[in-house]
Amino acid sequence: MNLRDLKYLVALIDHHHFGRAAQACFITQPALSMQIKKLESTLGVCLLERSSKSFILTSIGKEIAERARKLLMQADEIKQIAKLAHDPLQGEIKLGIFPTLAPYFLPLVIPALSKLLPKISIFLIEEKTNLLSQKLANGSLDAAILAMPALDSSFVVHPLFTENFLLAVPTRHALAKKKLLQQVDLQNINLFLLEEGHCLREQALTFCKRLNLGQGEHFRATSLETLRHMIISGLGLTLMPQLACHLHRKISYIPFASPPARQIGLMWRATSPYAAIYDVLASHIKTLMSHHPVTIM
Structure with a gap:
């Protein structure tokens, strides 16, 4: 054998x-x-x-x-x-990231990271949170950028940033004129949500429960872009992560007085030989993201 x-x-x-x-x-x-x-x-x-x-x-x-x-x-x-004994900042890393963050976050950091860490090759894998956690635990991934807290308590977690959610509404909706949303403004509204398996869905459900908000019962989206186009069509409201809030003439993004948010961290196995690399990677990510609408942790 x-x-x-x-x-x-x-x-x-x-x-x-x-x-x-x-x-x-x-x-x-x-x-x-x-x-x-x-x-x-x-x-x-x-x-x-x-x-x-x-x-x-x-x-x-x-x-x-x-x-x-x-x-x-x-x-x-x-x-x-x-291999790392010869050069601690070189190697190949399989890095996982979830779909409601990847398209809005990666373009902000990957080009710069490739210049800051030229000897490190990063292979990106986009999957839902549960599958990423499983792959990280079984060694199919080296590290993952996930919403905190980690699903597996054995992971090492380096906090990166906090990202607020805004309410995405059609520009003709009554709430579109609001500068800041109070709880009283949210009475009798229903939110479109993502399908099962997205961590953003769980975060949105927690927010709905806290404020006693309803859910759109007849629709479950597979992506944030599907939700965005539903809002553009004037069919409903949804929570949108701030990095995903792209300007559009038919959508207004309204901040909350007490905003719901998600905390993002870089996670890896405690036994990983790449710990030094991950600390450097996390530090660079936080520096790069400090120029964008998130709160560095």
Whole structure:
């Protein structure tokens, strides 16, 4: 048994398909199947229950796959520690970020970061918060920029900034003339929200509950841009993160007297060899974002 065999097993679990797993490992499907059978023979256990078209993990297969993933992650960390000994500010980082922040935040920082940290290659992965947290925990990601608090208490968290939410309303709406929204102004309004799985939805629900606001029951958006176009069409109201509040003649963005907000942080595993890099990265991000409408933490 070697790390390569364990890598094949983990790839098979991740892709749920022999063909796709083989392609990801740059080997043929028969070769992958043979290596999995060889691993089973070496261990003396059945890892998979096979049928003609699919497979499922046995209980012992699940336990071995979980341990294999951890071993592969630790092996990669050993390689990175050795590499960083020569230059602590160089390497490749797989960085996750969630969809309601990525398109508005990344253009503000990535071009500058590539110049400030020329020896660090950042590979960006955009996913919903739950999936990012899972990938960070299992080693598929090196770090992630997420809303605080972390879903996994074992993550190291470097706070970056606080971003307020504004109320996005059609320009012809009565609230569009307000300079500052008080709680009394929010009576009898319903907010359009994102679909399940977006952390922004949970933040908006918390705000709705605190102020006893309603939700638009007949619509769930998959993105902030869908919500924005619903507002442009005059079909409702929504909460919009301040970085996403782009000027448009048919939308007014009204601040709250007591604004709801989200706190954003850079997160990584406590065992990561890149901790020094992440601290530098976080420091640069905070400097760059100090020129934009957020509060640095």
